[in-house]
Amino acid sequence: MCLGIPGEVIEIVGGQPDLALVEVSGVRRAVNIALLEDDGIAPGDWILIHVGFALSKIDEEEARAAMEFLEGLGQAYEDEITALRDSGDD
Incomplete structure (x- = not known):
């Protein structure tokens, strides 16, 4: 199962405005x-992420509700977080 998960923008990567x-x-x-x-993404914004791409800008309340739902899925959510964590390993 693939999930769209909410994340908080920490910073725009210098020299790479698409990241x-x-x-x-x-x-x-x-x-x-x-x-x-066109949405003007900035640090502190919340976005919905799927396979490394931001799909939409969401507000913090929507992000919190989505996280509560995803955490309620149990193993599917844990698998998605594990995949995200492992995606930085090369």
Whole structure:
């Protein structure tokens, strides 16, 4: 199962305006934000992420509700976080 997960933008990667450092459940990864160019993404914003791409900008309340739902899925959510954490390993 593939999930869209909410993450908080920590910073826009210098010299690469299509990338943002995003935190999801304590895991930080670079995420492609090019699809949201018109939304004016900035640190502190919340975005919905799927396979390394930001799909939409969401508010903090929506992000919190989505996280509660995802955490309720149990193993599927844990698998997604593990995949996110492992994606930084080369």
